[in-house]
Amino acid sequence: MISVIILCYNNFKYYKECIDSILCQTYSDIEIVISDDGSLDFPRDEIYNYIYSNMSNNIKKITININEYNLGIVKNYNKTIKLSEGDYIFYLAIDDVLYDKNVIKDVVNYFRETGELIFTGYKDVYNSDLNEYIKTLPRDNEVEILKKKDVKILYESLCKGSFISGSNTPFSKKLIDKYGYLDESYCYLEDYPRYLSLTKRGCNIGFYDRKLIKYRSGGVTTSGKISDVLRRDIRRATIEECSEYFQQKWNHQWIIDKKLIGWGTGDCYINSTDYIKNNIVYLVDSNKSIQNTKIEGKLVLSPDVLVKEDINNIFILIFSYANYFDIARCLERSGFKEYEHFFICTPNILEVVKK
Structure with missing residues (x-):
């Protein structure tokens, strides 16, 4: 039955x-x-x-x-x-x-x-x-x-x-x-x-x-x-359920050593820590209606600009749960690698890796 x-x-x-x-x-x-x-x-x-x-x-x-x-x-x-x-x-x-x-x-x-x-x-x-x-x-x-x-x-x-x-x-x-x-x-x-x-x-x-x-x-x-x-x-x-994983994978050197770029302009970015937001150089978003505008003082550009960057000198924080895998696939097609060049970033994750 x-x-x-x-x-x-x-x-x-x-x-x-x-x-x-x-x-x-x-x-x-x-x-x-x-x-x-x-x-x-x-x-x-x-x-x-x-x-x-x-x-x-x-x-x-x-x-x-x-x-x-x-x-x-x-x-x-x-x-x-x-x-x-x-x-x-x-x-x-x-x-x-x-x-x-x-x-x-x-x-x-x-x-x-x-x-x-x-x-x-x-x-x-x-x-x-x-x-x-x-x-x-x-x-x-x-x-x-x-x-x-x-x-x-x-x-x-x-x-x-x-x-x-x-x-x-x-x-x-x-x-x-x-x-x-x-x-x-x-x-x-x-x-x-x-x-x-x-x-x-x-x-x-x-x-x-x-x-x-x-x-x-x-x-x-x-x-x-x-x-x-x-x-x-x-x-x-x-x-x-995820603390151990994020504590193992998160590397604070991303923020210290790399040019930091954020992908996404929604709640995950808005509610992230001041430390993260202050170190972001600019944001990218696929939503054309907000490109070339500013969110909390940060310029929002098209994701197309990423291919012009020195891949070894940047790190991309992805501010999204729902679209992370789609964004990751897009980046991987351009030669970016998870952990090495990009990773997910949400307020809950930041709370975990601070501990």
Whole structure:
């Protein structure tokens, strides 16, 4: 049996689309476990009746849990895993849908064929109405990392940026038996700290070359708005899981000995330390609308200027989690090497390497 877990909180607009994508699955042994995290008006009976009225014999069990008060995503997720009875877990947000009717069958077969404890796949990102395709994730360069099947490389890559999403990363219950439940010191981030912890401890995360879900943009971590709670979770993940890596790789001589250039003008740069910003000679950014302007007194130029620099005399700090791998690939094509000529720089990393 596979358990499809659905977590929800004050968001039921698209539940029928989500449920329909489960009910139509060709796999014959599915459990649906829904856990509401203390919503004011959770329509339990409505949802149950909708499932019961439309399901076929492929749905073997339905469990609907209602928390008396809001626990947060991570605690709610752990509670739902404990309620589930399947051998495998597929987490699906209540506003997303499975990609097609064979997803669950193919996922179970992949577990059985490979023996993986956990793997990820592709998700297609859509607009809020699921009628306008935006992009496919993970990106090609991130898939290359996953396909290497090297847990050390995967861990170090995850330290530099999160590219594995919980919504399209099913796992076996054996993973829980071996590595335990999610760390409940986090509130919103159910995926990134978990995958850092797993890979740090030697558990690889496989890759299934298949689209698993259609993802409706605008969730807690993709809406473009980062709450204080989510920001604290991200900071904690960097400090708890990545400190040793960054302390080993960060070299303060970059700043002392080299001409320092920053790539990126967003929050990672704005919120970096004065020491870093004072040593930056200029910034580069691919956004043409801000090129040849100044950010906090620093001139912003096109990245094209970097090829005119003496490669052995400069160091580039990349102020971005989300685009680090794309920027790194761009630099590598021009002969730059990670650690030798460029590296990631964020406020959380700077906090770690100061200690």
